Amino acid sequence: MSLPQNPFTSSxxxxxxxxxxxxxxxxxxxxxxxxxxxxLPDDMLLKIIKSLSTEEAVQTSLLSKRWEGVWxxxxxxxxxxxxxxxVELPLAEQSHFIAQLITKVIxxxxxxxxxxxxLHMTPQTQDGTLETWIRSLIHVKxxxxxxxxxxxxxxxxxxxxxxxxxxxFSHPMLTSLLLSRYQFESAHAFNNCNNLIILKLFxxxxxxxxxxxxxxxxxxxxxxxxEIFQNSRTGxxxxxxxxxKFVHLTCTEIDNVEVSAAxxxxxxxxxxxxxxxxxxxxxxxxxxxFSQRLWKVCQSLPHIVYNISCDTQGNENIGHExxxxxxxxxxxxFATLAVNVDMMNPKEVYMxxxxxxxxxxxxxxxxxxxxxxxxxxxxxxxxxxxxQNKWGNYFFxxxxxxxxxxxxxxxxxxxxxxxxxxxxVIQGKMMESLTIDTSSLPANKTLAIDTxxxxxxxxxxxxxxxxxxxx
Numbered sequence: 328m329s330l331p332q333n334p335f336t337s338s339x340x341x342x343x344x345x346x347x348x349x350x351x352x353x354x355x356x357x358x359x360x361x362x363x364x365x366x367l368p369d370d371m372l373l374k375i376i377k378s379l380s381t382e383e384a385v386q387t388s389l390l391s392k393r394w395e396g397v398w399x400x401x402x403x404x405x406x407x408x409x410x411x412x413x414v415e416l417p418l419a420e421q422s423h424f425i426a427q428l429i430t431k432v433i434x435x436x437x438x439x440x441x442x443x444x445x446l447h448m449t450p451q452t453q454d455g456t457l458e459t460w461i462r463s464l465i466h467v468k469x470x471x472x473x474x475x476x477x478x479x480x481x482x483x484x485x486x487x488x489x490x491x492x493x494x495x496f497s498h499p500m501l502t503s504l505l506l507s508r509y510q511f512e513s514a515h516a517f518n519n520c521n522n523l524i525i526l527k528l529f530x531x532x533x534x535x536x537x538x539x540x541x542x543x544x545x546x547x548x549x550x551x552x553x554e555i556f557q558n559s560r561t562g563x564x565x566x567x568x569x570x571x572k573f574v575h576l577t578c579t580e581i582d583n584v585e586v587s588a589a590x591x592x593x594x595x596x597x598x599x600x601x602x603x604x605x606x607x608x609x610x611x612x613x614x615x616x617f618s619q620r621l622w623k624v625c626q627s628l629p630h631i632v633y634n635i636s637c638d639t640q641g642n643e644n645i646g647h648e649x650x651x652x653x654x655x656x657x658x659x660x661f662a663t664l665a666v667n668v669d670m671m672n673p674k675e676v677y678m679x680x681x682x683x684x685x686x687x688x689x690x691x692x693x694x695x696x697x698x699x700x701x702x703x704x705x706x707x708x709x710x711x712x713x714x715q716n717k718w719g720n721y722f723f724x725x726x727x728x729x730x731x732x733x734x735x736x737x738x739x740x741x742x743x744x745x746x747x748x749x750x751x752v753i754q755g756k757m758m759e760s761l762t763i764d765t766s767s768l769p770a771n772k773t774l775a776i777d778t779x780x781x782x783x784x785x786x787x788x789x790x791x792x793x794x795x796x797x798x
Contacts, residue, residue, distance in 0.1 A: 372397045381405050385432055402441040404432065408448055409478065422448045426456050433463055439500070440464065444474040452477060452487045452509070461495055469500040476507040476529075491516035498522060506531065514540035521545075525645070527552040535562030535581060542566055549645050553577065573646025575653075586611060592634040593646040595653065613667075630663035630692075633682065635675045643678060651685035665694035670743035683725050690729040697736045697744055725750075731760045736767050740775055748783060755789020763797035 376384040376398055384398040406429045412421055429445065443464050451457045457475065464470045477487060487508070493515040496504060503525040510532040523545045533541075533555055542551070548568055554577040563583040566574060571588040575595040578584065584607040586594070591611040609615060613634045633650060637643055664686060668679045732751060737744055751757055761783070765776050780797050 369397060369400065373400055376401065377403075381432070382411075396437070399435060399437040401436070402439075403443070404436065404440060405444045406432075407446045409446060418448070419450065422450050426451050430456070430459065433460065433468070436468065438468075440468045440470040442472040442474075443468070443470045444476075446476045446478055449477060449479060449487055452489060457489070458491055458495070461491070465496065465498045465501050469498070471500055472503040472525075473501060474505040474507075475509075476505075477509060488512055489516075494518045496520050496523070505529070511537055511541070513537065514544060517541045517544040519544065521547050523548060525550040529554045531555045535564055539565045542568065546570065549573065550649070551575070552649075572644055573649065575649075582606065584608070589613075592636050592644050593631065593650060595631045595650070630665070632665045632667075634667040635669075635678050635682075637674050637678070641674050647678060647681075651681060662691040663694075664690060664692070665696065667696040667698060669698040670741065670747065676743070680725060683727055686727055690727070692731050692733070693729045694733045694735065695747075697734070697738065697741070699736055725754075725756075728756060728758060730758050731762065732757050733762045733764060735764045737763045737765065737776065737779070738768075745779060745782075748779075749786055752783055752786050752793065752795070753789055755793075757793055758790060759792075760794040760796065763795075765797055 376387055381404050384401055387398055388395045408425050411425050445460060464473055487510060489509040489511060495516050497519045499522050501522050504523055505527040507529040514537050524547060526545055526548055531554065538555060546568060547570055549570055550573040551571060552575045562581065563585060564578060564581050565585045567587040569589045571591050573593040574586060574591060576584065577597045587610040589612060592613055594614055614632050631650060666679060666682065669675050734748060751761065763776065763780060776797060780795060783795050
């Protein structure tokens with residue numbers, strides 16, 4: 328029984344596809360093949376093979392000597408062992424053979440790597456191959472982003488204990504690490520991990536004290552994604568990090584969670600029980616003002632609280648893209664969303680639109696908290712007789728549905744806030760209710776709110792049964 332042929336060592340070189348050209352010999356015209364592509368500089372050839380899979384890119388070395396070393400300069404390597412499996416061959420033999428090919432490609436690659444991703448089978452966790460890959464990719468290839476995922480064929484597999492030496496993830500070039508379907512019994516692989524900015528642990532089995540040590544060993548983290556399971560519920564998950572901007576938690580078996588993060592802008596929660604508000608303690612000044620209201624309404628539902636913000640250069644929060652694609656990661660519908668936004672900041676308004684477009688489905692609850700920018704409009708500057716403002720119909724083309732919308736810190740004289748609320752009413756995006764909460768506004772704003780609600784009531788409703796109210 329033979330295994331699949333090694334595509335990287337085949338002695339048969341396919342002929343290079345050449346473009347025809349005319350050449351004159353005396354009075355005769357002859358067609359001559361000319362390989363113009365191979366005459367391009369390395370950086371141009373590299374742009375061509377970047378669109379190929381890793382296997383296809385490596386096979387270009389068989390075209391001609393000119394192509395032999397081009398793939399070795401690729402900044403990305405992606406390996407998926409599932410794609411190479413043959414049904415008729417023993418899995419164990421195939422697994423070992425394919426792992427050898429992956430090792431050979433990694434060793435033959437020259438230079439540093441921006442990103443490497445490997446989907447592998449269980450044996451590589453147990454025979455030392457995975458550790459070899461990790462050591463080579465981090466400490467030799469200086470990978471900036473590393474993703475390692477274990478899979479089982481035909482049936483889901485339990486997490487496998489990953490035995491790694493101390494400090495193996497500690498290297499100044501490694502900034503992003505994703506691990507999936509493993510189990511850690513010790514945290515020493517993360518010793519002195521000041522380098523990591525992003526850490527994602529999916530379908531991970533680990534005890535609370537070990538996980539706490541892992542998190543504490545990565546003080547530079549800005550994004551932390553945890554989908555974890557424990558052997559027991561006892562203990563407290565402690566996330567104390569003043570650099571964190573984004574945290575996602577899926578923790579089905581844990582008693583208590585402490586989150587202390589001065590710069591936290593996004594908190595995503597799924598399968599964390601918040602009954603009576605005693606299971607999670609949040610010390611995050613940027614979220615605390617509006618996240619508590621959300622938990623009172625929807626403690627048991629998967630939800631996200633998002634303080635929409637950008638830095639002084641206008642760059643988005645590190646977790647913004649993750650929020651827009653979160654269902655692709657967890658295959659679960661996040662039914663509730665709370666956002667904090669400054670409607671006078673064009674970048675934040677654009678980010679809000681992106682989030683609403685990405686969540687184009689039936690939400691249960693949408694809470695919008697308007698930031699108080701302490702800028703009073705001059706008399707006559709604002710008019711809400713219509714819904715046209717500097718954003719025009721900016722929100723009118725967003726196709727999403729939500730059961731109930733709550734607006735907080737709603738300023739009756741702000742035409743941008745009114746335009747947003749009006750677009751929801753006219754387009755019928757709210758299935759049941761629109762509630763304007765005025766509890767945080769001064770008493771002198773009450774009359775203005777009354778006027779706004781009256782104007783919203785007069786708008787043509789996309790949903791005739793919509794209930795508009797304020798409290």
